[in-house]
Amino acid sequence: MKRTLIAVLLIACLAVPASFAQLAVGVSGALYSDSEVSFKETWSRFNEGDGIFWGPFVELGMGKLALGLSMNFSMYEEDWSAFYGAPLMMGFVDYDVALYLQAHPFGYKSFLDPFLEIGAGQIGKDYADEKFDPDPDNPLYATNYFEAGVGLGLNLGSLGVFWKMLYMFPGDPAEATTTMEYDFNGDGIVDYSEDMTYYLAAYPLRKLKIFLGGKLIL
Ligand SMILES: [Ca+2]
Numbered sequence: 001m002k003r004t005l006i007a008v009l010l011i012a013c014l015a016v017p018a019s020f021a022q023l024a025v026g027v028s029g030a031l032y033s034d035s036e037v038s039f040k041e042t043w044s045r046f047n048e049g050d051g052i053f054w055g056p057f058v059e060l061g062m063g064k065l066a067l068g069l070s071m072n073f074s075m076y077e078e079d080w081s082a083f084y085g086a087p088l089m090m091g092f093v094d095y096d097v098a099l100y101l102q103a104h105p106f107g108y109k110s111f112l113d114p115f116l117e118i119g120a121g122q123i124g125k126d127y128a129d130e131k132f133d134p135d136p137d138n139p140l141y142a143t144n145y146f147e148a149g150v151g152l153g154l155n156l157g158s159l160g161v162f163w164k165m166l167y168m169f170p171g172d173p174a175e176a177t178t179t180m181e182y183d184f185n186g187d188g189i190v191d192y193s194e195d196m197t198y199y200l201a202a203y204p205l206r207k208l209k210i211f212l213g214g215k216l217i218l
């Protein structure tokens, strides 16, 4: 989640001097696919609600540019009864965090608002409950990616809705850091510790993600 922290700081730094900028907050749902999905099919999959990642986003509109940070999540349970030897449903969360830049040729608040977007993010999976998580500092699977695509928004004053479709491309493998502790003489006191960095198992990256969302321009 270091990436998320950097993204938040970046937006905060940019927000301070940009007094002409417009801050927007909103909620979006994302669906993932390996082939292009029509608007009609997108709408029906959102209505079924299956496999949609929901979450908040914040955007900073600056004339014809906007900088955004989105976080989308999907919570679900897996049946671990066979593995555990007793009935057990284990909760997991899949997440997708992205930092992106948009170009709005008609302006960020225009009524008809087509836009282009590029960005970078991480998608991954972890235990939903830290209590059961053997490694709370790191996800189970994660994949870094780049994204690029198009969108269309409709804005009525301070309220807006939008659709966007982004292609995702794999980036550098996601790293995790964990502290290894060694007690050489078995007296219960750690004699040596070091941070170990390793690559996480990859989260399967789909070709496309399609968003529907709404925002409030503050
Ligand atoms: Ca974890």
Ligand SMILES: [Ca+2]
Pocket: 182, 183, 184, 185, 186, 187, 188, 189, 190, 191
């Ligand atoms: Ca020792």
